[in-house]
Amino acid sequence: MKSYDGVLLFATRSARMFAYGLLSVILVIYLIEIGLKEWEVGLLLTLTLVGDTAISLFLTTTADRFGRRRTLILGAVLMVLAGVSFLFTNSFLLLVLAATIGVISPSGNEIGPFLSVEQASLSHIVSDERRTDVFAWYNLVGSFATAFGALAGGLIAEASSSFGLTGAAAFRPVLLAYAGIGVVLIAGFSLLSNAIEATRNESIPAPKAMLGLHESKGIIFKLSLLFALDAFGGGFVIQSIIAYWFHVRFQLDPAFIGTIFLFANLLAGVSALAAGWLARRIGLINTMIYTHLPSNVLLILVPLMPDVYWAIGLLLLRFSISQMDVPTRQAYTMAVVRPDERSAAAGVTAVARSVGASISPMLATVLVGSVGLMSLPFFLAGGLKIVYDLLLYRAFANSEAKKRTAVTSRCSSRRP
Secondary structure, eight states: OOHHHHHHHHHHHHHHHHHHHHHHTTHHHHHHHTTOOHHHHHHHHHHHHHHHHHHHHHHHHHHHHHOHHHHHHHHHHHHHHHHHHHHHOOOHHHHHHHHHHSOOOSSSSOOSSHHHHHHHHHHHHSOGGGHHHHHHHHHHHHHHHHHHHHHHHHHHHHHHGGGTOOGGGGGHHHHHHHHHHHHHHHHHHHTOOGGGSOOOOTTSOOOOOBTTBSTTHHHHHHHHHHHHHHHHHHGGGOHHHHHHHHHHHHOOOHHHHHHHHHHHHHHHHHHHHHHHHHHHHHOHHHHHHHHHHHHHHHHHHGGGSSSHHHHHHHHHHHHHHHTTHHHHHHHHHHHTSOGGGHHHHHHHHHHHHHHHHTTHHHHHHHHHTSGGGTTHHHHHHHHHHHHHHHHHHHHHHHHHHHHHHHHHHHHHHTOO
16 A cells, blocks of 8 residues: 555544544534424435535546545535534524535534545555455544544533533534534645546547446446445434434433444444454455344344443444444445446445435434334334345345355466
């Protein structure tokens, strides 16, 4: 790996995920405090993801031609725009506009063009053999950053009251920090070298492409449909929704909720390191399914726990295995496409996930606010994600097994 660019990409990932974690713990509570109704908050979260879908699709499918560095800088500018807008207005229409155009994360997870372009950039500067392990570390630093960001967001909101800030004002320092980190990202992305940019042989005519894809259209579109289903289920339990659920169900304060997500994201990050080791033994697809399926069963059980401590314990157990599929999913997507399709492939699959996740937060916010239905988002999320696991296994497990068998046979035939 080109160490200079690799370090920068890991650093920008850490800063960005810290900002996302920072915001996710307080976002829904802040929007309620400034006077938005629960259905308005849900609609706002949905439009945030819808806007991200459109902007990310355009940016990621053109990034290899426009320039990966330029695309990342533009994404950071949109992040600053969203943070400043949320900081200075409580108008629902202006917030909707800012959420739709800007880059703001209600989930604590990646949003915008960053992940797709950074994945493609890292794949360009690391060997195929190291890709899954590099992605595992990439996700680890992101999870750790999100964890500490969630803790910081809760502590900042809690500490604000000591300075006489109450209501929505107590949460505005968090929004200011979010916008400030966007400025830091602009500077960091500006330092990346041309080594991350896509290259192709100009003497060969460019193949006819759709959304930046040519040879890999079929498999990427199939993966995209499955990833959209998974994300639709996951949208019911994004970090902001779970934080709000704990706040409503158990009256937990932001600092305590931030601590929960600190440990949850730390566990998720550490578990991701095992993904590369496991994938080398049972394959990328099997690793995705065999870790993701039990985590979804645990998710369904969270609201059935008798008290807050059992609920927290089961949620933490779920986080300890739920993210092991992420680096393997990313590595698999990069492995099945050509190098000059990587930004587009990562972008199309990421946008599919955004589309899938764009409706469920609106429904989940309303459900959590209803006494008799507040646990339903956990059941819907777990059930839909289990269906995704089964469909993924049916669609791709056999093809990967055949590929692994073919590789093993070729290696055996070469032995004296």
